Amino acid sequence: MNIGIIGGGQLAKMMILAGYPLGQSFTVLDPSKDAAGARVANRHIVGDYDDTDKLRELAESCDVVTFDFENVPADALRALESAVTAYPPSQALEVAQDRLDEKQLFHSQGIPTAPHQAVDNEADLRQAIETIGLPGILKTRRLGYDGKGQFVLREASQVADAIAAMSGQAAIYEGMVPFDCEVSLLSVRGRAGETKFYPLAQNDHVGGILHISRVPYVSDALQRQAEKLVTPLLEKLNYVGVLAVEFFLVDGELVANEVAPRVHNSGHWSIEGAVCSQFENHLRAITGLPLGSTRVDGFAAMVNCISKMPKAEDVLKMTACHFHDYGKAPKSKRKLGHVTTTAKSKERLEEKIALIEKVIEANLSQG
Numbered sequence: 357m358n359i360g361i362i363g364g365g366q367l368a369k370m371m372i373l374a375g376y377p378l379g380q381s382f383t384v385l386d387p388s389k390d391a392a393g394a395r396v397a398n399r400h401i402v403g404d405y406d407d408t409d410k411l412r413e414l415a416e417s418c419d420v421v422t423f424d425f426e427n428v429p430a431d432a433l434r435a436l437e438s439a440v441t442a443y444p445p446s447q448a449l450e451v452a453q454d455r456l457d458e459k460q461l462f463h464s465q466g467i468p469t470a471p472h473q474a475v476d477n478e479a480d481l482r483q484a485i486e487t488i489g490l491p492g493i494l495k496t497r498r499l500g501y502d503g504k505g506q507f508v509l510r511e512a513s514q515v516a517d518a519i520a521a522m523s524g525q526a527a528i529y530e531g532m533v534p535f536d537c538e539v540s541l542l543s544v545r546g547r548a549g550e551t552k553f554y555p556l557a558q559n560d561h562v563g564g565i566l567h568i569s570r571v572p573y574v575s576d577a578l579q580r581q582a583e584k585l586v587t588p589l590l591e592k593l594n595y596v597g598v599l600a601v602e603f604f605l606v607d608g609e610l611v612a613n614e615v616a617p618r619v620h621n622s623g624h625w626s627i628e629g630a631v632c633s634q635f636e637n638h639l640r641a642i643t644g645l646p647l648g649s650t651r652v653d654g655f656a657a658m659v660n661c662i663s664k665m666p667k668a669e670d671v672l673k674m675t676a677c678h679f680h681d682y683g684k685a686p687k688s689k690r691k692l693g694h695v696t697t698t699a700k701s702k703e704r705l706e707e708k709i710a711l712i713e714k715v716i717e718a719n720l721s722q723g
Contacts, residue, residue: 368393629656
């Protein structure tokens with residue numbers, strides 16, 4: 357089966373590498389000739405994501421189409437759906453592209469969120485602050501990720517600066533949630549509605565960018581709560597593929613932050629840590645194959661490599677540590693790769709995470 361992927365980043369690359377043992381072939385549509393995923397694909401169509409001719413070429417050459425990031429134009433995916441099977445559905449992509457629509461979807465399914473209000477101008481923001489209070493975060497409704505397109509407000513005197521930071525874009529103001537930690541639930545749903553869940557991951561961020569994901573977050577009650585919240589969301593969207601939902605943990609309860617209709621950074625641990633990785637399970641789901649086990653034996657973690665990669669030999673000399681280099685040019689605050697590890701105990705996992713961080717930090721300090 358030939359699978360088309362809109363977007364040729366590292367997520368596409370890891371999907372492709374997971375699909376080759378299944379006998380699948382891949383065509384990537386990406387405007388960059390140096391796209392990480394394109395380097396391992398069977399074919400690379402160089403073109404913009406909304407190029408009608410290139411999208412038609414992709415549709416005609418593939419049995420099913422998916423995407424590797426949520427800023428693919430929803431209109432482009434809708435057009436593809438009339439010509440070729442495409443998963444996840446455009447409805448899910450469209451909702452995930454607008455933070456206000458996302459919050460409204462959560463509420464329609466009874467999923468708690470932070471207090472929020474739409475903001476189009478300075479008067480709206482002042483009204484939102486009066487209603488919700490401070491501190492809070494002003495975010496662009498579209499195209500923000502990894503902490504981009506956000507402004508933290510702690511005082512009313514920052515209103516003008518916050519509006520200026522949005523550069524005229526529609527925004528949403530959210531009350532800041534006093535959370536204990538951040539967790540994410542990755543689910544996978546097949547064409548016939550079969551659904552499986554990975555263990556909750558506990559996520560640490562630095563500067564708005566995911567730094568470490570650990571699994572499992574040991575709480576059976578919280579796992580059940582998360583699965584109960586996400587199940588109707590999957591059904592509402594008639595979802596097929598991997599879906600990630602990020603939550604804040606607040607006094608033992610889950611508060612939804614955002615949804616990602618794709619394979620997700622907080623699930624990279626699954627490549628070596630789960631029986632079946634999120635990448636393979638996504639491909640199984642969209643092609644109609646039986647879903648694989650999401651079980652983790654023991655404990656697992658992923659540490660992102662930001663701005664600069666460590667030396668492979670420094671990572672690989674550590675037991676049960678795996679080195680993933682995306683092949684991207686170094687750049688400040690850019691995800692260049694990650695390291696995964698597994699352990700039989702939570703204590704041993706933390707020891708190994710500390711060693712990995714030490715290697716990464718030593719490499720960064722060398723300039």
